[in-house]
Amino acid sequence: MAKPSSRGAGAAENSDGARRILQAAESLFAEQGFSAVSMSAIAETAGVSKANIYHHFATKQELYMAVLREACSVTSGLLNDMEAQGVPLRESLPRFAHAHLSSLLERAEFARLVLRELLEEGPKRGKELAEQGFAPSFARLVGIIRGGQASGELRADLDPAMVATLLIGADVFFFEAQNVLRHYPEVDFAENPRRYTDMLIDILLHGILPSPAR
Template identity: 30%
Template sequence: MTRTRPKKIPAEERRNITVEAVIDLAGSSNPDSITTAAIAKHMKLTQGAIFRHFPNKDAIWKAVMDWVAKNLMARLDRAAGDIASPREKMEAMFLAHIAFVADHPGAPRMLFGELQGARKTPAKRLAQSMMKQYAERLRGVIADGKASGELRSDLDVEAAATLFIGTIQGLVMQSLISGDMDRMRADAPRVFGIYRRGIEADTPTAGRG
């Protein structure tokens, strides 16, 4: 009887599976405590198999941050892409970000861990770049809202962007602490409603929903 050999997984797919394994592990444990041995055990592989695709742990963490950045920004783009109203675009981005975190609770743990770390690793530089890109995109939407008359003419764009991101981070941290990601999904629309009332014009001209 001929034995069928296990299907060989392409290198890129193996790298993606490794990244997903790290995010999965980070959802229930401190990212600093995740070792390559733990990753290999989670994937039912040897450490040697991991290192055939990544030269070291820093390279794995960099790949994880790259995955988070690409997938989060893609989720925001899909949510806001066809919306004309800047205010409604902001709400779509807010809820999409919350949904992404609820689906991948390990992602914010990895992100916060890198941003708080003292080492200037490639992963930390990627995380900082993503946050900068996110803030720039948000400032553009807020500026469009002021120009259209949907948002207050005296609105501080920088402060509004900071508060938007900070509000999401607050919801995320509370959910991670409580371990209740579903509550974050439920709370997000009401929390954004309070934020929106602080930035919108007294008599919005368009896109009221």
């Protein structure tokens, strides 16, 4: 796994030049895949020299992970909103689910790149993506769900990581399968992501068994 550069990646990624490099890299990675993209092509698209890329990012792998962190910052911002709102989970979870799915649909090419990388590169890429991209946001979501358990909003006997996995997994499935779902006569939510996430959260919170008679 590529080691973080000693240059201070977080600060470097905030410079104007680095921002152009990241945008160019995301576009090319999404279009062609990680292996097919050269640093020269990224430099040309960003309008900088290849030496300038190496000033910010030691390797193509490090640049790819920086692009991934940038994509994950969207989810981090959604979690910030959840934590700042101070509203019950029954209200904040639907908002998160819809915003998360919307972010997948809006950055569809890059989302497909990440999924393709997971399928093609297997355990090696999965470990890198977890450690340098997804794990912090997932841990925060688990923590929010665990907080809901502690406050009595959610069942205490549930595994919060499982709840988070179901929520994220359902969004990813919709993203991957929307073009198929829209051709199923039984499915009337393929063109309405908000309705999909509302129904998803309703099932997560209330299950599929009938409510006991009062």
